[in-house]
Amino acid sequence: AQSVTQLDSHVSVSEGTPVLLRCNYSSSYSPSLFWYVQHPNKGLQLLLKYTSAATLVKGINGFEAEFKKSETSFHLTKPSAHMSDAAEYFCVVSAEGSGGYQKVTFGIGTKLQVIP
Amino acid sequence: DAGVTQSPTHLIKTRGQQVTLRCSPKSGHDTVSWYQQALGQGPQFIFQYYEEEERQRGNFPDRFSGHQFPNYSSELNVNALLLGDSALYLCASSLTYYEQYFGPGTRLTVT
Numbered sequence: 310a311q312s313v314t315q316l317d318s319h320v321s322v323s324e325g326t327p328v329l330l331r332c333n334y335s336s337s338y339s340p341s342l343f344w345y346v347q348h349p350n351k352g353l354q355l356l357l358k359y360t361s362a363a364t365l366v367k368g369i370n371g372f373e374a375e376f377k378k379s380e381t382s383f384h385l386t387k388p389s390a391h392m393s394d395a396a397e398y399f400c401v402v403s404a405e406g407s408g409g410y411q412k413v414t415f416g417i418g419t420k421l422q423v424i425p
Numbered sequence: 426d427a428g429v430t431q432s433p434t435h436l437i438k439t440r441g442q443q444v445t446l447r448c449s450p451k452s453g454h455d456t457v458s459w460y461q462q463a464l465g466q467g468p469q470f471i472f473q474y475y476e477e478e479e480r481q482r483g484n485f486p487d488r489f490s491g492h493q494f495p496n497y498s499s500e501l502n503v504n505a506l507l508l509g510d511s512a513l514y515l516c517a518s519s520l521t522y523y524e525q526y527f528g529p530g531t532r533l534t535v536t
Contacts, residue, residue, distance in 0.1 A: 418466075
């Protein structure tokens with residue numbers, strides 16, 4: 310079975326303070342993990358990805374995430390929030406499913422609010 | 426280089442009608458996946474097309490069907506529309522399965 314749990318549906322931070330969006334996953338196989346961002350009325354943009362290389366992954370716009378196998382976590386962080394970071398963030402797991410194809414599962418999303 | 430494009434942007438249909446949504450993949454991509462995103466939810470995988478064939482399918486009824494053309498563009502068809510089909514429909518293209526590029530989506534409203 311494969312699943313993704315985003316632990317917070319809403320996160321609110323002040324501009325200039327750190328951001329932490331939490332994600333736990335479950336997968337029977339070695340997964341690839343992704344974070345996507347979705348601004349209002351827009352499609353999804355890839356922030357960063359983990360595909361079994363370095364466990365600390367750096368993405369666009371100053372975001373990074375650390376893959377922790379022992380904790381089955383892939384939390385997204387940013388040292389200093391900017392107003393433009395206000396959006397919805399999705400954690401995604403991709404691993405081999407039935408038929409040998411990759412199965413992709415999205416979390417339910419975390420809405421990030423940035424307060425000026 | 427154009428990214429993934431989708432048409433139309435918005436669509437309003439009545440229960441029982443049929444709808445066709447269209448997607449053009451990013452240049453060089455040969456695989457297209459379709460997702461349904463209901464309000465307040467994460468995207469749910471509908472199906473994926475590769476080499477003009479449906480390669481895998483999520484947990485959606487047969488009312489949802491698709492097609493991929495030789496130029497890799499794709500259509501999503503939904504028959505006998507239900508109110509619950511109202512959602513944002515996202516198309517994603519990829520060259521490998523690991524990294525998908527998403528279009529802006531088509532907002533379907535069923536009344």
